[in-house]
Amino acid sequence: MSAPVWITAFVLHRRPYRETSYLVDFFTLESGRVSAVAKGVKNSKGDRKSLLQPFGLVRIQLRGKTELKNLSQIEAADRMTVLTGTALFCGMYLNELINRILPQGLASELMFDQYQRTLQALQHTDTPDVPLREFEFGLLEELGQLPDWLTDARSGEAVTAEHWYRFMPENGIVLARQAGEKGSFPGYALQQMVALDWTPAARKAAKLISRHALFPLLGDKPLKSRELFR
Template sequence: MPVSEWLNACVLHRRPYRETSYLVDFFTLESGKVSAVAKGVRNSRSERKSLLQPFQPLRIQLSGKGELKNLTLMEGTSNAYPLTGFNLFCAMYLNELINRILQPDLPVSDLFAVYQRSLIALANLSHGGTQDAQIVLREFEFALLAEMGVLVDLSVTTDLGCKVDPSEYYMFDAEQGLTLASPNYPQKLPGSHILAVVHKNWSIEALRIAKFVNRLALRPLLGDKPLKSRELFTLS
């Protein structure tokens, strides 16, 4: 990666690296997820350290040919997104999803744009707007699943390709997709609520189903390790 190439970026996560440095995971418009060593900033009070925070829009330059780059230049492009409370937890959840699922150096410019819009939406929500925040999360999850090529069309059944009937009940499985529910299936999904998800008519019931479906769809991508950000929602 040439040193002269500027990347539009946000910090996903940083952690101590050796005695004076940070290992930083960035989400970038041009190269997707990239990891870099920020040398000599850990124990300093420099602007570089203060900029290396999640939700701070940046331009960065990296050097190095391997998967782990070196951070050479960095500047803030605007103020950090003003995220607090529940909305901050939501943004941290987005960061963890990206960091856990995306492969390094895979350009995903459309997903980066959705991520930016999601942060702006969360930053503009009131502290009590938890349902609106849930909408932001569900729509980002759908965008991420689409980027990974595993988004299921919820308007038709996977096995027969029949259109979802609002009067029927369905079941969802990450491998089998959406099928008609068997009589004794414990978690039947009403067709009317599934269609509300398809058309983004975000009722409480539609959000509940979208959360259920997305959690199952994301599980194969995330593996067995629990998401740390989900613990924040249980504590709030």
């Protein structure tokens, strides 16, 4: 009989399941997004329940051959990440984004590490939109949905600082019909964004792009975390 396998994971979300249990969504290093039933912990005062908090880095053992696993063991892998205020809403948004977009069972060491760095950045930044945009773009790249930011998808010409552009999910970056039209941004903002020079113009362009790029993946269903933030 093989020895139980320990998996490194972040807790994304938990919700009541039947009378005494929780259904828990994990983001794991080894197996990507995984859902598991934590039996008998809902009314418990033990460590198992306290460890099932969002943003907690834990080590877990799972059982079961179906997509929905059973949580058999859990222990802390690091100190709990504590987010408050705006950072908390941003963290909830990250977790919901992973749950909604990342296919179940798709392992990505790159995104796992970036998620951990983003949580840490949210604890210490006055511009939380910056680590959020970097995570969103990393997720889009992992899913093969990231366009070439510095090339006009229609003409094939390089983006120039003085022209204005739009982002179209089915195409990519395209020349705007006129400078300053709604939903457009200047070429220099794109250039700054790619260079990670997060000027106000670059941040505004990144927000517009991320909203349009994520919409086909998220669909019409509103994000609960975005509603809470409002």
